[in-house]
Amino acid sequence: MTTRTANTPATQVLGKVGRAREATAPDHALRCSAEVAAGTSGGLAVNDLGAGFGSFLAVDAISLQILPNKITAIIGPSGSGKSTFLRCLNRMHEEVRGAWARGSVLLDGKDIYAAGTDPVQVRRRVGMVFQKPNPFPTMSVYENVAAGLRLNRFGRVPGLDEIVERALVRAALWDEVKDKLHQSGAALSGGQQQRLCIARALAVQPEVLLMDEPASALDPVATLKIEELMRELARDYTIVIVTHNMQQAARVSDYTAFLMMDEDRAGRLVEFGPTDQLFTKPKDRRTEDYITGRFG
Amino acid sequence: MIMLLWRKSVNRLMGVMTALSALLAAAALLAVLGYVALNGWRALNVDFFLRLPTPVGIPGGGVSNAIVGSLIVIGLATLFAVPIGLGAGIYLSEFGDNRFGDLVRYLADVLSGVPSIVVGIFAYALIVARRGQFSALSGGFALGVMMLPAITRTTEEMLRMVPNSLREGSLALGLPRWRTMFSVVLPMARSGVTTGIVLAIARVAGETAPLLFTAFGNPFWSVDVQQPIATLPHTVFTYAISPYADWQSKAWGTALLLTGFVCLTSLLVRRFSRQRQGA
Numbered sequence: 001m002t003t004r005t006a007n008t009p010a011t012q013v014l015g016k017v018g019r020a021r022e023a024t025a026p027d028h029a030l031r032c033s034a035e036v037a038a039g040t041s042g043g044l045a046v047n048d049l050g051a052g053f054g055s056f057l058a059v060d061a062i063s064l065q066i067l068p069n070k071i072t073a074i075i076g077p078s079g080s081g082k083s084t085f086l087r088c089l090n091r092m093h094e095e096v097r098g099a100w101a102r103g104s105v106l107l108d109g110k111d112i113y114a115a116g117t118d119p120v121q122v123r124r125r126v127g128m129v130f131q132k133p134n135p136f137p138t139m140s141v142y143e144n145v146a147a148g149l150r151l152n153r154f155g156r157v158p159g160l161d162e163i164v165e166r167a168l169v170r171a172a173l174w175d176e177v178k179d180k181l182h183q184s185g186a187a188l189s190g191g192q193q194q195r196l197c198i199a200r201a202l203a204v205q206p207e208v209l210l211m212d213e214p215a216s217a218l219d220p221v222a223t224l225k226i227e228e229l230m231r232e233l234a235r236d237y238t239i240v241i242v243t244h245n246m247q248q249a250a251r252v253s254d255y256t257a258f259l260m261m262d263e264d265r266a267g268r269l270v271e272f273g274p275t276d277q278l279f280t281k282p283k284d285r286r287t288e289d290y291i292t293g294r295f296g
Numbered sequence: 297m298i299m300l301l302w303r304k305s306v307n308r309l310m311g312v313m314t315a316l317s318a319l320l321a322a323a324a325l326l327a328v329l330g331y332v333a334l335n336g337w338r339a340l341n342v343d344f345f346l347r348l349p350t351p352v353g354i355p356g357g358g359v360s361n362a363i364v365g366s367l368i369v370i371g372l373a374t375l376f377a378v379p380i381g382l383g384a385g386i387y388l389s390e391f392g393d394n395r396f397g398d399l400v401r402y403l404a405d406v407l408s409g410v411p412s413i414v415v416g417i418f419a420y421a422l423i424v425a426r427r428g429q430f431s432a433l434s435g436g437f438a439l440g441v442m443m444l445p446a447i448t449r450t451t452e453e454m455l456r457m458v459p460n461s462l463r464e465g466s467l468a469l470g471l472p473r474w475r476t477m478f479s480v481v482l483p484m485a486r487s488g489v490t491t492g493i494v495l496a497i498a499r500v501a502g503e504t505a506p507l508l509f510t511a512f513g514n515p516f517w518s519v520d521v522q523q524p525i526a527t528l529p530h531t532v533f534t535y536a537i538s539p540y541a542d543w544q545s546k547a548w549g550t551a552l553l554l555t556g557f558v559c560l561t562s563l564l565v566r567r568f569s570r571q572r573q574g575a
Contacts, residue, residue, distance in 0.1 A: 092468055097393055124470030134465040138483040148469035151479045197465065204469055 042108065042207035042238045043068040044089060044126075049103035051081075051088050052266075053096065058084040060266040062103075064257055066208075071230060071239040073253035073275065075246060077295065080259040081267025082242040086210050089240060090126035091119035107208070124148075127201035131213040133193035135185035135200070141168075142181040144196055148204035163203055171199035172229050191222025198229065202237075209233065211241040215248065227252045246291055250279050258287045329559075332552050339549025349515050349526075352540055359550055361517050362526040365432065368519060369511055369527055370501055372436025377443035378493055384444075385451025385489075390477060392452070401449075408445035415441050416506035424510060432518075432525035435511025439503060443496040450492025454485040491569045498561040502554055504529035528554045 044066040052058045059081035066072045066089075074082045087093035088101050091112060104111045112122045135144050143150075145164045149157045157163070164181075168174040173195040177188070185196050194214060201209060211230070215223040230239055230252050243249050249256050256279070257272040271278060271287045282288040289295055343358045350357030384404070388397050419438035424430055458481050466476040482489075507513075512524040513534060519525075528550055535547035 090468065092464065095464065095467055120467075120470050120472050122470075123468055128464075128468035130461060130465065130468075132461055134459075134461040136462060136465065136480055138480075147466070147479070148471065151469075151471050151475050200465075200469065 044208060044238070044240075045106040045109075046089075047104045047106070049085070049088055049101065049105060050266075051084050051093055051099070051101040053100075054098040057264065057266040059088075059259070060262075060264075060268055062259075062267075062269045064269060064272045066238060066240055067255065068207075068238045069234055069236070070254040071234050071241060071252055072255045072257065073249035074240065074242045074257050074259060075244075075249045075290075076259035076267065076270075077261065077290065078244075079265070079267070080261045082259055083212055085259065085267065086212055086240060086242045087128075089208070089210055090123050090128055092123070092128060094119065124152075124204055125206050126208040126210060127204060127206035128210040129194070129197050129201055129212065129214045132217050133190060133197050135188070135193050135196050137184065137186040139185060140182045141177050141185045141188070141196060144185040145199050145203050148200060167199040167203040170202050170233065171195045172225065172232070173199055189222070191218050191225060194218060194222070194226060195229065198226075198233075202233075206237070208238040208240065211239065213242055213244060216244060223248075246279075250275060258282075258284075258290065260286055260290070329555065332548065332555050335545075335548035336552025337549075339545045340552065344546070344549055348517055349546075352538075352543070355542060359526070359528070359531055359546065359553075361514065362528050362531040362550065363553070364517075364519060365511070365514070365525040366501065366528040368432055368521065368525060369435045369439060369507070370497060372433060372521065373439035373443055373500060374493070374497060376437060376440035377447055377496070381444050381447025381493075381496075382451055382489070384448040385455065386477060386482075388448065388452040389455035390473070390481075401452075404445040404448045407441070408449075411505075412442060412503050413505040413508075416508060416510055419506065420509045429522070430510060430512035430524040432511055432521040432523065435507045435525065435527065436521070438506035438510045439500045442500050442503060442506060446496040446499065447493055450496075451485075451489050454488030454492065455481060457488070458484040487569060491565050494561060494565050498558050498565075501558055501561075502529050504533050508533075528557075 046066070047063050049062045050057065050060045062085060074085060076082050084093060089105055089112075091101075093099050093101055101113065104113055106112075107122070107125060111117070112119075112126075136147060139147060142164055145167050146157070146160055149160065149163065165174060168177060173192060176192060177196075180187075185193065188196060194217075198209075198214075215226045218226065227248065230241065233239060234254075241249075241253065253275045255273065256275045258270045258278065259267045260270045262268050271282060271284045273283075278287065279291055282291065343356055345358055345363065346360050347356065347358035348361055349359065384400065388400060391397070392400065416438050419434050419441065423434035423437060427434075462480055462484065463476055466480040467473070471479070507527050507530050511527050511530065513530045514524045514526045532547050532550045532554065535543040535550065538544065538547075
């Protein structure tokens with residue numbers, strides 16, 4: 001199996017898809033599935049996950065493996081439960097009133113929904129970046145990045161300056177803000193704010209980074225920066241990104257999950273696989289219709 | 297044509313009538329302020345602020361005990377009402393989307409409508425009657441009860457105005473809810489909450505009825521919270537109903553002082569909150 005296939009209907013519409021990868025995806029998937037099952041790395045195994053609000057079922061029966069140090073994109077039309085699914089992966093979903101979830105999500109082999117698991121602890125291992133940049137307006141750039149560590153304990157955090165600098169460097173923001181660390185984070189541009197939020201999430205040293213349409217509120221240049229950053233971060237982190245933008249999913253992700261709303265309005269997983277495969281040779285008719293722009 | 301003329305003149309008439317009402321409302325306020333100022337300024341002098349009241353017939357003296365007394369009683373009320381009101385407001389905003397929250401909101405609204413004399417009776421029964429003594433403490437408690445609903449509801453509303461995305465951002469960092477509340481949400485709402493507290497203080501500063509049988513009044517110097525204490529509104533009351541011209545003049549002076557304090561506070565708050573909005 002090659003990583004790129006030309007001339008299928010999907011590629012004709014999307015143009016150049018994906019990026020060349022050395023390892024063939026299925027091999028890698030197999031190897032990593034074994035790792036996830038053995039609980040040795042920062043991957044997530046989602047089993048029969050369902051979630052909703054009150055009597056409304058938002059997503060249902062989703063099972064998939066999120067492989068460590070890979071970018072997994074969640075795509076699908078509006079209302080297909082992409083965000084709800086993502087928010088289940090660090091238990092942010094339950095912060096909304098009336099929200100519930102069932103099934104299991106194994107992080108390094110341990111169910112984050114197991115009884116007695118503290119969602120606060122889960123969120124320190126599974127960070128999140130939101131659609132709209134949300135730096136804390138009352139805090140400086142420095143304080144924003146330090147917030148996750150500083151507010152979590154009493155007294156000084158040893159080596160905080162270094163941690164903040166490293167997080168900002170990793171978020172490709174350091175050069176732009178190193179002279180204004182103590183100015184308000186709200187004074188930065190939209191793209192900078194989003195990278196500040198990424199730095200803020202990285203400072204806590206999570207294993208997984210969830211990104212809910214992280215570039216949809218940004219201009220193309222800022223979007224490109226975020227995408228480059230994601231590729232860079234994937235070396236050390238497991239990344240799950242929800243996106244409306246199929247080209248973005250094709251550009252940045254290694255694996256793609258396609259979610260769609262069923263007749264009962266619940267989002268279900270239609271297809272999951274290596275990104276180039278899903279975009280060039282979709283197995284499901286609905287996937288093909290969606291990525292060729294026939295609906296959604 | 298006649299209809300049009302008729303409609304136009306009715307329109308004009310209504311416009312003039314509402315404008316007149318607005319003028320009357322402003323005039324009433326100005327009249328009160330002007331009247332108090334006109335009658336009160338003559339009583340104001342250095343002694344007025346620094347001296348104690350003199351017995352009837354002896355000229356001079358001042359209301360220093362009432363100024364300090366009012367500050368003490370309002371201070372006690374603030375100490376009592378701010379922690380509870382803040383806490384209740386935080387609960388209502390962050391955790392209060394349930395029946396208990398609705399009940400608390402309803403009770404707070406009812407409490408803000410309870411006549412102040414009733415609050416005074418309540419404080420009397422609860423503290424004064426049991427201890428067998430009027431006290432600054434009971435007066436502070438009565439005023440605190442009156443401040444409570446205002447602080448609770450403004451705190452709740454100000455916290456609700458903080459965008460939810462900030463709460464989520466904080467929770468997603470693995471910060472517990474209480475931390476999110478105190479380090480992210482509350483700082484955002486600080487100026488609004490402060491404004492609410494100051495306005496609540498300004499509103500109860502002039503209350504007389506709840507103090508009649510709690511703080512009671514005291515012609516002597518006292519800063520003991522267990523003892524009866526003089527307050528500005530109560531001084532206005534006793535002096536104004538006295539038959540002595542000197543005391544009546546002092547009542548005007550005290551009224552002017554009280555009005556000035558309340559006006560100044562509201563003005564400062566308005567300025568402060570507008571600056572915050574502009575920033």
